[in-house]
Structures are given as structure tokens and as C-alpha cells.
Amino acid sequence: MTGPVWTGVLTIGLITLPVALHKAVESHDIAFNQIERGTSDRVRIRWVNERTGTEVDFRDLVKAFDAGGGEYLAIEPEELEEAIPEKSRKIKVTEFVNFSDVSPLYFRASYYLDPRGKGHAKIYQLLAYAMERSNRAGIATFSMRDRMYLAAVHAERGLLTLHTLYFPDEVRDPRRGLDHMPAEERKFTDDEFRMAERLIDLLTVAWDPWNYTDARHEQIRRTVEDKLANREINSLRQSLASLGGTVRGPGRGESRSRPIANDATTKGSGGRGRTGKPGRRKGTVHEDISGLTRKELYRRAQELQIPHRSTMNRQQLHDALLRATR
Template sequence: MRAIWKGAVSFGLVSVPVKLYSATESHDVSFRQVHAKDGGRIKYQRVCSIDGEEVAYADIAKGYETEDGEMVILSDDDMAELPSTSSREIAVEKFVPSNQIDPMLFEKSYYLEPEKSGAKPYALLRQALQDADRMAVVTVALRQRTSVAVLRVRDDVIVLQTMMWPDEIRRPDFSIETGEVKDAEVKMANMLVETLAGDFDAEEFEDDYAGAVEALVKAKVEGGEVKRTPTSTKSSGEVVDLLAALQRSVDAAKTARGETGAEAGEEAGEEEPAKKAPAKKTAAKKSTTKKTPAKKAPAKKAPAKKTAAKKSTTKKAAAKKAS
């Protein structure tokens, strides 16, 4: 994992330097909007709803729509004047009983890892939260906005969970009319609850929808129901993993078919010229080899002359010595 934020947890006079890691990731199945005819991806243009013209990124501003439908344009200077903070402090406001916080308020979870210098106070805070069975309500600045969050312990790791603001929780605007509920019905409902009672284990549940989608896609790939587009684009997250798995499925399907069909024929056709080319080069080499002796025939006499010259020189040297 890669740390996305660094700061310190402060409670009282104690400060615990920590790193923040995202504790969750989505494994939801992603689909692309494509042209059903050829599989090409659908592109969207940024078009103004008033004049119908495409708008460049440089001309796009932030707008706030009022309740009566009027649009207020906010410039970069306006946004710069808004209250923001870059504090690296996770400030503990109070410790509250765990059962007092509605789970609906929880938004996103992060793991807190202590720096080496903060390992001991980290362990003390973790133990205090466990012994008291309480959560620490904190304020923290993430993405330049102050948020309310809680600290709790999960598997010996302190987890920070950001919370929604109270006015972000919608209230139901409907009423439920149950009619008369008989004692016998309540008793039977209680018996049903006891029959299905048990401990929660997250491993008992799995995303059967994602598995079914992968099986469906694999079956279509093996059946040849694939649109081949001229270009491929990079994706991110689980889509990349899925495409890699599908590519392996394609390779396995080709192997199982023995590479029969149009594609196998094309590959075989490409190999034919490659085999003929070396044959032409070989013939050319043979032709050159036959001509070489005729051209080098005069060259063989040259060594003979040089040898004779050397012998003559040797005889003259010997004669001088003799005299």
C-alpha cells in the first residue's frame, strides 16, 4: 500500500506521527459504453446547453445553482477566498461510547500506521480505546476540507473513518401503516430470528454478480464473439486484470482449436515468403563463390614473385658475408 497522507494524532499533550492508507477498494464490475456494431468506445463532448457549441477546458468554470434555478459563476479567485486548511493534525475532540454513533454517518475508512518515533504512544492510544470500548471523535483536514471522523481499533490497527455531516443524512418522507400485529405473529417472527441467529463472518459472502459477468464474458470470448478494434486503450483498476484474464482465455481457446480457421491460414501465409528469402541469398552466395577463384588467379603469382625476391636478397646477403 502507498501512504496518501502524513500527519499526527494529538490528544492532550500527546502527539502520534502517523501515515494514512486507504483501507478499502472497490471490486465492482466496470462496463464501457461502446458502439454495438463495431465495439468502438463512445466519446462525449463538452457542449454548452445554451448555444450548443463545444466548450474548451480553459473556458469551463464552477457554477452554483440556486434554488430558483439561477446560476452563480465562481472564479478561481472566489474559490481561493473560501475557508480551507492544510493542517496535518488529527485532533481528538472527545472519546464517546461506540454504540452512540449511527453507522449511517460512516463514509470512508483509512488505516493509520505509526512512524517509528510514534510506535509507543500509538500502542497506548490503541489500548486505551479497546479498554474503554470507546471511539475518538476527531477533526481532520483531508483534501483541504475539515472533516469529522472517528478513530477505532480493528485487528490491532487504528482505523480512521470519515463521517458525513448530520444534514447529509436524509430523513424518510413516507409513513408505514402496519395494521394490527398479533402476539402469535410476533412470537413466530422471534422464533425465525432465533433459527437464523449466528455470528457474522464476511468470508461467507461473495460477489456472485462479478463472477457471473466474468464467466459470461469468458464464454463469449471462447465462442469467438469478440469485436476487434483498431486500437486499444489502457484502463485502470480491475478492468485491467479482467482484460488480462480474458487474453489468457483467448490464447487457451486458440490452442484448443489447434489454430484452425482464417487466422491460422493467414499466419501460415506470412511464413511462406520468409522461407523463400533465405534460398535466394544462398544462391547468390554460391554464384559469388564460383567467380572468386578466377579473379584471384593473378593474385597467386604475387606471392611467388615476393618469395623469389626474398630468395635473391638472401643469396646476395650470403655472398657479401662470404667475401
């Protein structure tokens, strides 16, 4: 587990428990970078002055409030810090509520509370046991990363957890702004209600989060793995080709092979094609391409429709172009 995102103390009445806050969840999303198509060149975002078009150093950026009419009111970091009341390293529980009464709509993020030091294990376990047995949650406020948070401290499987909550004015009223919400009065019969209950009963199972997977994530992961494997095979094929070896083509079980073309394939024909007529192969390059960049080589390969060009490095593109234009 990574390091804590916050350290301080949890206070409940006269009890003070030093704790560290750790993220309870982590993202397994596959990270992508932006590159220019046909190259391995990263593309980065730059901060640009909208009026002058010049790049702005990150150190010169400041938050601003839109005052309207194209005017902005700059707010300095020091002024933002002053706006945080009671900035301290304290999670102060002021009251307890039934945890089941807190609507999931209010939950923002979840964290584990870790006691800072083995000497606090007993009081930590006592609080966790009492809260879990009673299904109560301690409501608290605390500051983290220059923001004030409302939080619910709860216990699960012997561990103290903290869930940051949205403030009530941040939770939208579904009756305002949603056009097709049904009226509050019920318009169904008892038989209809029993059928709905029966359907729910038939589909009810014990909750097990491991029964569910992120199908999109799995598909992207397989796509990346397949492309990596294909690139390795293509690299091997290009390496063999550059050494004058034999390339085995794709197929369903068959192992077709063809010799790599060399200078003897076209020499002796006086620049004639297979029909013996003078001609020039489409896309033939007569100038020296050794000084071209990978991007330029890729564009030539694109014009000649060389397969697997996007998986090749610069040298492989160079060699493939030479073979294609002999």
C-alpha cells in the same frame, strides 16, 4: 496497498502522532469502456457549451451555483478554499464516545491510520490497545480534498481506523418523506414478539464476511472470461480457414469438419448455382473491399449474417467476407 490519500498528524490532548490515511476498502468492479457497436472505437464524453454547441476546454470549466431563472453564480476555486475553516494537516480528537452508540447510518467511508515512521510504533500501539479495550471512538474533524469531514477514530485488531461520518443534517429523518412507515406505538402481542425472537435466534450465526460473495460480479467475470476464450478459439479457426485448413464445427462431442471453400468450388459452373441455373448468391460482393475500414467490413458481415463477426479483427472480417461471397 496503494499510497496514502492524506498525511498529517493525529492529536489527542498533548499527544501528536504523525499518520498517513489509507483506504480500507477497494472496489473489484470490472471496468468497462464505451465503444461504438461493431467497432473497437472508443467513445468519449466531451464538455459542450449548451447554448453554442462548441466544445469547452476542461481548463475553462468553473463551478457555479444555480441562482434560478437560468442564471448561474460562478464560484472560483480560491473562493471555495477560503470556505474551508482551519485548513490544516491535523486530525484533532476533541472527545470520546462509545463506538457502539454511533449508528451505522452515519458511516461514510473507512480508512487505516498508518504511523509515519517506526519511532511512533509504541504510542500508536498504546492508543489502539486502550481504545479497543474500552470500545471508545475519538470524534474529530479534519479537512481532505477541500472538504471538511466529521470522523470517528477507532481501533480494531490492534490497528487504528478512521471512519468518516455524515453530519446529522445529512441523515434523512425516516418519519419525513416515507409514506408507509409504521406508527411508533407497538401493535403486537407477547406471543408474536417471542415468535419473532425465536426466528431470529434460529437464523443467527457467527459473523464471517467470507461467507458472502457478489454474485453479479462473479457472473460478469465469467461472461468476460468465456467471451475471451471464445474469441481465441474463433481467431484460431479463422487463421486456419485463411490458410485453407479444416474448421471443426461445434457440437456435443462430435468432431464434424468441413473443407474450406476455395475458388474451385464455384469455378466451371459459369456463374451458375448448384441447380445449374444462372444466378447470383445473395450478398455477393464484386467490388474491391481491401480498402474498407473495419466498421464498413463489419456492416457487410452483418448483412451476410457471418457468425462471430463481433470477435474478428479487420483482416479476419476481410477474409470472412471474401469466403462468403465467392
